[in-house]
Amino acid sequence: MRTLTQMLQNSSKSRLPVPRTAMLATFGLLLSGVMASVSAQDVEPDELGFVIGTPEVLEPAEGSRSVLISGDPSKPGMYVMRITFAPGTGSRPHYHSTARYITVIKGTWYTSYGPESDVYDPDNMTAVPEGTFIYQPPGGHHYDMAKDEAVTVQIMGVGPVVTTSIPQPGD
Numbered sequence: 001m002r003t004l005t006q007m008l009q010n011s012s013k014s015r016l017p018v019p020r021t022a023m024l025a026t027f028g029l030l031l032s033g034v035m036a037s038v039s040a041q042d043v044e045p046d047e048l049g050f051v052i053g054t055p056e057v058l059e060p061a062e063g064s065r066s067v068l069i070s071g072d073p074s075k076p077g078m079y080v081m082r083i084t085f086a087p088g089t090g091s092r093p094h095y096h097s098t099a100r101y102i103t104v105i106k107g108t109w110y111t112s113y114g115p116e117s118d119v120y121d122p123d124n125m126t127a128v129p130e131g132t133f134i135y136q137p138p139g140g141h142h143y144d145m146a147k148d149e150a151v152t153v154q155i156m157g158v159g160p161v162v163t164t165s166i167p168q169p170g171d
Contacts, residue, residue: 042068072159100157101155106151109128
């Protein structure tokens with residue numbers, strides 16, 4: 001099995017592996033602190049139950065960084081959300097109780113994952129270009145950030161989800 005870094009280096013020739021069960025389960029990362037800004041679905045279905053989120057509808061409201069497109073990550077069932085990270089912002093080491101299916105919509109996102117991500121080190125991250133898909137398994141330790149530009153990611157998963165911070169040296 002190839003690592004994310006190897007796949008990104010050969011991204012024009014390869015596809016990221018996704019477990020069959022993940023593909024069948026849903027189409028999903030909920031970062032530390034995002035739950036506080038998500039209270040209700042931001043994009044409402046029409047009278048026939050269809051949801052059409054135009055680009056202007058999918059932009060976060062003034063003062064917010066996320067848009068809840070469908071579902072609710074705190075409740076049972078599938079959810080879809082977009083999070084926009086301002087340059088220089090992101091998360092600290094953490095993991096989630098359920099899988100995440102993430103697409104980088106805009107910008108270059110940076111991530112660290114696996115055992116080395118237990119200690120925050122923003123200089124040791126992998127660049128994830130726009131258009132990339134990432135699968136984060138349940139319990140997968142990681143942290144993410146936008147460095148030099150704003151970044152928008154779309155996250156899908158199945159709730160309810162619990163995010164657990166990983167204590168850092170000196171905390």
